[in-house]
Amino acid sequence: MEANGSDGAVNALETEGLSKEYVGGWNKRIRLLALDALTLKVEQGQIFGFLGPNGAGKSTAIKLLLGLISPTAGSGRLFGVSIHDKQARERVGFLPEDPSFCTYLKADEFLELCGKVLHMDRAQRKQRIAETLEMVGLSNKAGTKIAEFSRGMLQRIGLAQALLNMPSLVLLDEPLNGLDPYGRKELKAILQAQKAQGKTVFFSSHILSDVQEMCDQVGILNRGRLVACGRLKELLPPKTVRLQAQTLDMASMSRLEPFSASITREHSHWTIQLLDASKKDEACGILRSQNNQAIEVVSAAESLEEYFFRKIEENNQERGFGAPTEPVSASTTQQASVP
Amino acid sequence: MNDMITICRNTYTRVLRTRSLYVLLAAVLILVAVAHLYNDLTAGRQKELMYDAGAALLTIVGLFTALVVTFDIARDLREKVVMTLLSKPLGRGHYLLGKFFGVVWLVTVNMVILTAGILWILHWEQGAWRLDFVKLAFATWGAMIMVTALGVMFASFLSELPAAVLTMVVFVAGHATEAFYRAGSLPGHFLFSVLPGFWLPDYKLEFGNGVPISSHIIILSVLYTLAYSGVLLSLAGIFFHKRDLA
Numbered sequence: 001m002e003a004n005g006s007d008g009a010v011n012a013l014e015t016e017g018l019s020k021e022y023v024g025g026w027n028k029r030i031r032l033l034a035l036d037a038l039t040l041k042v043e044q045g046q047i048f049g050f051l052g053p054n055g056a057g058k059s060t061a062i063k064l065l066l067g068l069i070s071p072t073a074g075s076g077r078l079f080g081v082s083i084h085d086k087q088a089r090e091r092v093g094f095l096p097e098d099p100s101f102c103t104y105l106k107a108d109e110f111l112e113l114c115g116k117v118l119h120m121d122r123a124q125r126k127q128r129i130a131e132t133l134e135m136v137g138l139s140n141k142a143g144t145k146i147a148e149f150s151r152g153m154l155q156r157i158g159l160a161q162a163l164l165n166m167p168s169l170v171l172l173d174e175p176l177n178g179l180d181p182y183g184r185k186e187l188k189a190i191l192q193a194q195k196a197q198g199k200t201v202f203f204s205s206h207i208l209s210d211v212q213e214m215c216d217q218v219g220i221l222n223r224g225r226l227v228a229c230g231r232l233k234e235l236l237p238p239k240t241v242r243l244q245a246q247t248l249d250m251a252s253m254s255r256l257e258p259f260s261a262s263i264t265r266e267h268s269h270w271t272i273q274l275l276d277a278s279k280k281d282e283a284c285g286i287l288r289s290q291n292n293q294a295i296e297v298v299s300a301a302e303s304l305e306e307y308f309f310r311k312i313e314e315n316n317q318e319r320g321f322g323a324p325t326e327p328v329s330a331s332t333t334q335q336a337s338v339p
Numbered sequence: 340m341n342d343m344i345t346i347c348r349n350t351y352t353r354v355l356r357t358r359s360l361y362v363l364l365a366a367v368l369i370l371v372a373v374a375h376l377y378n379d380l381t382a383g384r385q386k387e388l389m390y391d392a393g394a395a396l397l398t399i400v401g402l403f404t405a406l407v408v409t410f411d412i413a414r415d416l417r418e419k420v421v422m423t424l425l426s427k428p429l430g431r432g433h434y435l436l437g438k439f440f441g442v443v444w445l446v447t448v449n450m451v452i453l454t455a456g457i458l459w460i461l462h463w464e465q466g467a468w469r470l471d472f473v474k475l476a477f478a479t480w481g482a483m484i485m486v487t488a489l490g491v492m493f494a495s496f497l498s499e500l501p502a503a504v505l506t507m508v509v510f511v512a513g514h515a516t517e518a519f520y521r522a523g524s525l526p527g528h529f530l531f532s533v534l535p536g537f538w539l540p541d542y543k544l545e546f547g548n549g550v551p552i553s554s555h556i557i558i559l560s561v562l563y564t565l566a567y568s569g570v571l572l573s574l575a576g577i578f579f580h581k582r583d584l585a
Binding site: 022060063066067068069070086087089090092094096098099100101102103104105113114116117118119158161171 | 353419
């Protein structure tokens, strides 16, 4: 059965109760639930950020999707094909966390090997190897042994092999690790370009500011459980603006109504809740026309970092795991006077 | 099939870049070549010594080359090469078979070089071609295929060191399975049935003492090693399929 996204297209990635429990010890008494019933859907053409503290189960989930480890329960599909079927991986590119690859090969030899495994013909391989090396900024290192590569260069060659066959879905495990600011900027541009081409990007990261900047959707894992998932716009609503005024006549009220969520009288002043923060100047202009000293009250939106810590803390408390390791920042309220 | 050939060629290329193998190969040829210097130590039996040394060193080189597979698979796992390759549409069975054939390829090349070298040295020293050495080398090659398959099987679920040690232990024990059988006990019969019979393709004693062995026997011995290797590779496939590549 193929599950479809909102536009009727098959989901790029889908899991249903996907779980992984590691069992260890001679009497199998040591049990670690690395992933607990992960149910997730990622539509095509999205950039999905997979977040969570260390050991939350992000890499486990990615390895399960690629069939590198076997689930103890649940199922998963890539473009509607079961993750147990090797055909599911035909349209997928993958970059593992902290890779080292075939250190005895040169960069182009390694990509040649990957191209062969991807069943690309000779001409395709030649073209794509040159293109991907150029894309990741390693075209001058094609003949260099991978053993001589720095960590950042390893990430780049890893990205090159992941994008070699122009996959429809790119799974990246901590792709920003080891990259300098220039490398991060370039990687973000590459991932945005993938999205522009209609490709789906699914990546795990600890760098929340980058995730917030790039992603359409995020999922937050904590101790194996998905604690939040959705579009960033929905999880982090845009900042809202309220205006306060001493006086408001009927004409001004009717002019303000189209872009106001509510207009209420509170004691000696009026409060106008705007639907859209960008209409602030226009609304202030209307109020000033009545000689009002308008007071703007801006409620700042929660950042992804703040949201992340809040969800992790809530989940830890719900499950009785105690205090979070990181401080939790509360959302802030700013006040400013508009002349 | 193409996937398997790709992995096979890659494995061969990788192992070919192992410098220690060249050193070993050169050392062996030198050892055989200088065997005539032992004339005084062997009371005039340097011809037999050269033959025996050649046969024994052929086994040692074959064994070391075959054991490379256990380290190679483990290294692929450690460097996450396996994850990268198996995240592509490459079957685990094809990966393992590619590794096996890559190492078998190198074992074959090494043994052909060594056999040709030893034959030439024997001819140079003794003035005659000892073609029975080719039969011996062929039987040893069969044994080394079995060692490679054994290495693949152990590497499919163990890390490099236990896999290499166990391969060696089974190689040694496999030479004694006939003795286990003759002991007559139930465990002895069990070990005889289960362990690979490395004594079967081992004709060093016979050839070294000039006992003629027919080609049919040699071929049957090698067929046994191939069949047993098939079983070992099937087991390796089952173990590796179940293994979590975490």
